[in-house]
Amino acid sequence: MPAARPRILYVTDLAYPARGRRYCDEDIFLTSRLREEFDLALCHPRDAAALMGAFDAVVVRNSGPVLGYLDAHEEFRARALATGAPVYNPLTGRGDMAGKQYLLDLTDAGMPVVPTVGRPEDLHRLPRADRYVVKPRLGADSHGLRIVPAAEASAPVDGDVLVQPYVDFAYEVSFYFVDQDFQYALHAPDPAARWRLEPYRPAPGDLDFARRFVEWNTLAHGIQRVDACRAPGGELLLVELEDLNPYLSLDALDDRTRDAFVAATTVSLHRFLRESGDARG
Numbered sequence: 001m002p003a004a005r006p007r008i009l010y011v012t013d014l015a016y017p018a019r020g021r022r023y024c025d026e027d028i029f030l031t032s033r034l035r036e037e038f039d040l041a042l043c044h045p046r047d048a049a050a051l052m053g054a055f056d057a058v059v060v061r062n063s064g065p066v067l068g069y070l071d072a073h074e075e076f077r078a079r080a081l082a083t084g085a086p087v088y089n090p091l092t093g094r095g096d097m098a099g100k101q102y103l104l105d106l107t108d109a110g111m112p113v114v115p116t117v118g119r120p121e122d123l124h125r126l127p128r129a130d131r132y133v134v135k136p137r138l139g140a141d142s143h144g145l146r147i148v149p150a151a152e153a154s155a156p157v158d159g160d161v162l163v164q165p166y167v168d169f170a171y172e173v174s175f176y177f178v179d180q181d182f183q184y185a186l187h188a189p190d191p192a193a194r195w196r197l198e199p200y201r202p203a204p205g206d207l208d209f210a211r212r213f214v215e216w217n218t219l220a221h222g223i224q225r226v227d228a229c230r231a232p233g234g235e236l237l238l239v240e241l242e243d244l245n246p247y248l249s250l251d252a253l254d255d256r257t258r259d260a261f262v263a264a265t266t267v268s269l270h271r272f273l274r275e276s277g278d279a280r281g
Contacts, residue, residue: 006273008038009055011048016064018247021195023062026250030061033262038269045069049076057086057273063245067136086276088269089222095213095241100137100162102241111216112209113238114229116164123154129165137162167237169229173200175210176248177224178264179271182207184257186249197252209236217243221272223265 014024045063066073080087103116115126132153135145137160173187187200210226225246227239
């Protein structure tokens with residue numbers, strides 16, 4: 001008899017109202033291609049903890065900001081870690097998966113990141129600016145983000161926030177990786193239209209910049225997106241290291257690049273399942 005196909009629980013919120021793009025279209029496309037190699041079932045992130053035991057692995061994709069279902073997300077993480085259930089991306093990520101603490105750590109380490117402090121009263125540690133960005137430490141997708149004048153940036157706020165100088169950047173650019181292998185890059189030429197993306201051909205220095213953060217994250221498997229901005233001085237600065245559920249903007253790619261990404265993800269999932277099975281005995 002033929003060997004059973006791997007069973008994947010694909011976690012997504014198909015109804016999530018993302019601004020400027022449609023998460024559901026991307027997941028409908030990607031699952032339609034992955035079904036060629038895997039038996040797939042889709043579920044909402046609130047259902048993942050209850051269903052995960054019946055599958056060989058859980059793939060977390062466009063599941064939306066965890067602030068919208070924090071209790072369910074914490075239950076899912078706790079159950080996965082307790083049972084050793086394979087989760088892709090693995091739950092050991094040091095980027096957005098673990099909150100925004102990495103922005104503080106990378107700032108303190110002198111890495112090329114938008115300078116960040118964890119309290120408004122630490123504003124003096126940042127470069128002086130006319131405006132500052134204040135955002136929730138557990139935020140995502142610009143939820144709760146505020147741009148305030150310098151006079152208001154040091155005022156006490158409710159909740160756990162991060163503060164950054166507002167960078168008047170030339171454009172934003174994102175680098176997409178599978179298992180630490182670069183796949184493609186996209187950029188938004190117009191800062192006012194951040195989701196109007198076009199293909200970007202990175203220079204060697206750009207790739208060195210992006211790989212530095214992927215290597216820092218030490219995830220052997222999974223999909224990562226390194227978001228950066230081109231600062232006024234011409235250098236790239238990290239904005240976000242998305243390692244939980246990065247939106248991939250597959251609709252902005254040509255067929256060849258999109259097919260190559262699907263192929264790389266398929267190979268990655270097979271390798272992840274094989275190594276996870278070996279580790280579990």
